[in-house]
Amino acid sequence: MVRPFPRVSTRSCCWPIGEPGTPEFRFCSAEAMPAKPYCTEHAAVAYVRVRDRREDAA
Numbered sequence: 001m002v003r004p005f006p007r008v009s010t011r012s013c014c015w016p017i018g019e020p021g022t023p024e025f026r027f028c029s030a031e032a033m034p035a036k037p038y039c040t041e042h043a044a045v046a047y048v049r050v051r052d053r054r055e056d057a058a
């Protein structure tokens with residue numbers, strides 16, 4: 001079977017960069033990790049954010 005768009009193996013990072021609504025706003029577009037919507041760098045940042053949020057709530 002031919003797959004013209006191998007989305008699963010070459011998904012790009014959807015980490016937002018800049019402020020939404022501004023011309024500078026864009027997505028990271030680095031190669032995303034398997035089973036994650038972000039690249040290695042931004043997946044790490046996302047996990048840190050969740051951890052910080054928990055500490056704030058406690």
Ligand SMILES: [Zn+2]
Pocket residue numbers: 013014015028029030038039040041042
């Ligand atoms: Zn990224």
